[in-house]
Amino acid sequence: MSHHIVELKNLEFAYADGTPALRGVSFRIVHGESVGLVGANGAGKSTLLLHLNGCLFPVGGTVQVGDYPLTRKNVDDVRRRVGMVFQDPDDQLFMPRVFDDVAFGPLNLGLPRDEVESRVHGALRQVGADHLAERPPYKISGGEKRAAAIATVLSMSPDILVMDEPSSGLDPLSRRQLIELLRRFRHTKIIATHDLDLVLDVCERTIVLNGGRVAADGPTAEIFRDEALLMANHLEKPLRMQPLAGC
Amino acid sequence: MSGAGQALGSLNGLDGLGRADAPALRVDPRAMIVTTFLFIAVVSSFDKYDLLGLLPLVLYPVSLMALGRVSFRRIARRLLVASPFAVMIGIFNPVFDGRIIAELGPLAVSGGWISFASILVKFLLTVSAALLLVEICGFDAVCFGLGKMGVPRVLVSQLLFLKRYIHVAADEAARMVRAHALRSFRRRGMSFRVFGSLCGQLLLRSLDRAQRIYNAMISRGFSGRIHLLRERSVRGGDILFASLWIGFFLLVRLYNIPLWIGTLVLGSLA
Ligand SMILES: Nc1ncnc2c1ncn2[C@@H]1O[C@H](COP(=O)(O)OP(=O)(O)O)[C@@H](O)[C@H]1O
Numbered sequence: 001m002s003h004h005i006v007e008l009k010n011l012e013f014a015y016a017d018g019t020p021a022l023r024g025v026s027f028r029i030v031h032g033e034s035v036g037l038v039g040a041n042g043a044g045k046s047t048l049l050l051h052l053n054g055c056l057f058p059v060g061g062t063v064q065v066g067d068y069p070l071t072r073k074n075v076d077d078v079r080r081r082v083g084m085v086f087q088d089p090d091d092q093l094f095m096p097r098v099f100d101d102v103a104f105g106p107l108n109l110g111l112p113r114d115e116v117e118s119r120v121h122g123a124l125r126q127v128g129a130d131h132l133a134e135r136p137p138y139k140i141s142g143g144e145k146r147a148a149a150i151a152t153v154l155s156m157s158p159d160i161l162v163m164d165e166p167s168s169g170l171d172p173l174s175r176r177q178l179i180e181l182l183r184r185f186r187h188t189k190i191i192a193t194h195d196l197d198l199v200l201d202v203c204e205r206t207i208v209l210n211g212g213r214v215a216a217d218g219p220t221a222e223i224f225r226d227e228a229l230l231m232a233n234h235l236e237k238p239l240r241m242q243p244l245a246g247c
Numbered sequence: 248m249s250g251a252g253q254a255l256g257s258l259n260g261l262d263g264l265g266r267a268d269a270p271a272l273r274v275d276p277r278a279m280i281v282t283t284f285l286f287i288a289v290v291s292s293f294d295k296y297d298l299l300g301l302l303p304l305v306l307y308p309v310s311l312m313a314l315g316r317v318s319f320r321r322i323a324r325r326l327l328v329a330s331p332f333a334v335m336i337g338i339f340n341p342v343f344d345g346r347i348i349a350e351l352g353p354l355a356v357s358g359g360w361i362s363f364a365s366i367l368v369k370f371l372l373t374v375s376a377a378l379l380l381v382e383i384c385g386f387d388a389v390c391f392g393l394g395k396m397g398v399p400r401v402l403v404s405q406l407l408f409l410k411r412y413i414h415v416a417a418d419e420a421a422r423m424v425r426a427h428a429l430r431s432f433r434r435r436g437m438s439f440r441v442f443g444s445l446c447g448q449l450l451l452r453s454l455d456r457a458q459r460i461y462n463a464m465i466s467r468g469f470s471g472r473i474h475l476l477r478e479r480s481v482r483g484g485d486i487l488f489a490s491l492w493i494g495f496f497l498l499v500r501l502y503n504i505p506l507w508i509g510t511l512v513l514g515s516l517a
């Protein structure tokens with residue numbers, strides 16, 4: 001199924017103030033893969049994710065989602081297939097009610113009303129948030145916001161889920177529930193995070209970014225065993241892989 | 248959310264009962280908007296000495312409160328906040344306008360007092376009608392209603408976003424003020440320079456957030472227009488609601504009903 005491929009070739013990007021954020025990133029992710037994107041603060045994770053659905057366009061290199069390189073012409077198509085969950089759910093939930101937020105994408109796709117309605121309820125049920133439909137987004141808890149934010153992209157039936165630090169700001173139980181939820185999704189997943197335990201649970205593959213370049217790319221278990229690599233990238237072995245003190 | 252954000256939330260209380268699943272009074276926001284605007288126009292058009300003629304219009308806010316199950320205290324609290332302005336506007340009328348125009352038994356009432364009272368009554372009527380509009384339909388529904396009545400989309404979106412993010416911005420401001428307070432120790436208050444840079448910071452953060460929200464919107468296919476799924480259509484009942492009330496307003500405007508009832512009663516006594 002070549003049409004779920006995400007392929008970056010020599011991706012380069014600099015912000016308007018001249019900050020070079022990405023300096024030649026290449027990788028290829030195939031259908032159904034679940035990939036963790038890790039690296040220090042400022043390594044370029046968020047910047048990279050913004051390229052995957054055309055919120056940013058590269059200064060050099062190409063982004064390919066599906067069969068064609070991403071251009072300004074086919075960007076709408078790509079946005080339909082790539083569901084982007086942003087770091088701060090407050091940015092993603094901008095409508096008066098959670099229901100309207102989840103319906104926002106499908107309505108923009110021009111789907112018929114009953115289809116929209118059933119997608120909204122389906123998406124909310126998937127994340128266990130049916131009961132939030134009528135609530136205003138600023139009156140729900142952090143974990144509920146995260147769930148609702150995920151529902152807003154699920155309702156568009158994306159092939160690829162992209163998430164920026166999904167577990168930040170969650171209490172341990174909400175985080176555990178999020179991990180369970182992510183494990184259930186069959187989508188191709190790309191998750192940028194500092195939460196290496198989450199990566200260990202959800203992603204079989206890990207890409208390490210450092211200063212806008214790929215520092216390592218391979219099976220999660222292998223990468224997390226390489227302590228020197230982790231140290232060099234401001235990362236720490238997941239708690240679960242650390243030997244217990246006294247053993 | 249911090250204390251400041253929450254305080255703001257309950258203070259502006261922009262979420263009316265319209266958000267509830269079973270509002271006591273189901274009227275299309277458009278019908279309510281038209282009725283409210285006409286009510287305000289009619290109230291404003293009364294002569295400043297015509298206190299008596301205004302009185303029947305009290306029926307409108309009072310019956311809305313009853314039908315919509317809006318507690319009197321909710322409305323009264325906000326009226327109280329705004330009332331000093333109305334008092335300031337009218338307070339000098341009794342001083343400058345001493346002409347006696349009415350006599351209540353032994354009490355001679357000057358035109359100034361009458362016009363002062365009519366300013367207050369007009370204020371109470373118009374502001375409570377506007378508050379009830381938001382209270383009964385809900386702020387969002389009023390915004391969307393305005394949009395469907397031809398108010399520019401940009402303006403409507405602005406109002407909606409203002410309401411959605413005022414908490415978030417207030418929260419950010421509160422955090423910054425707290426961070427400043429924690430590090431300024433004995434010095435109380437804030438110097439003008441610090442205040443200026445704080446405002447600048449807040450503006451930059453808001454711009455950043457605006458960019459991120461915009462990203463989230465285009466990521467879900469936004470192309471300039473916000474759609475809603477459950478859009479109400481105007482029903483017969485809505486039209487009836489608006490036309491009955493508007494008919495009543497015009498009747499009250501054209502005929503001085505209290506005077507008419509008064510002469511009727513006096514006539515039958517004679
Ligand atoms: N809007 C922006 N304008 C200028 N520079 C930015 C902007 N956003 C991020 N950067 C810079 O780009 C680099 C990568 O940032 P980012 O992608 O946010 O990293 P990460 O998400 O891995 O923490 C950093 O050096 C950061 O300072």
Ligand SMILES: [Mg+2]
Pocket residue numbers: 045046047164
């Ligand atoms: Mg980031």
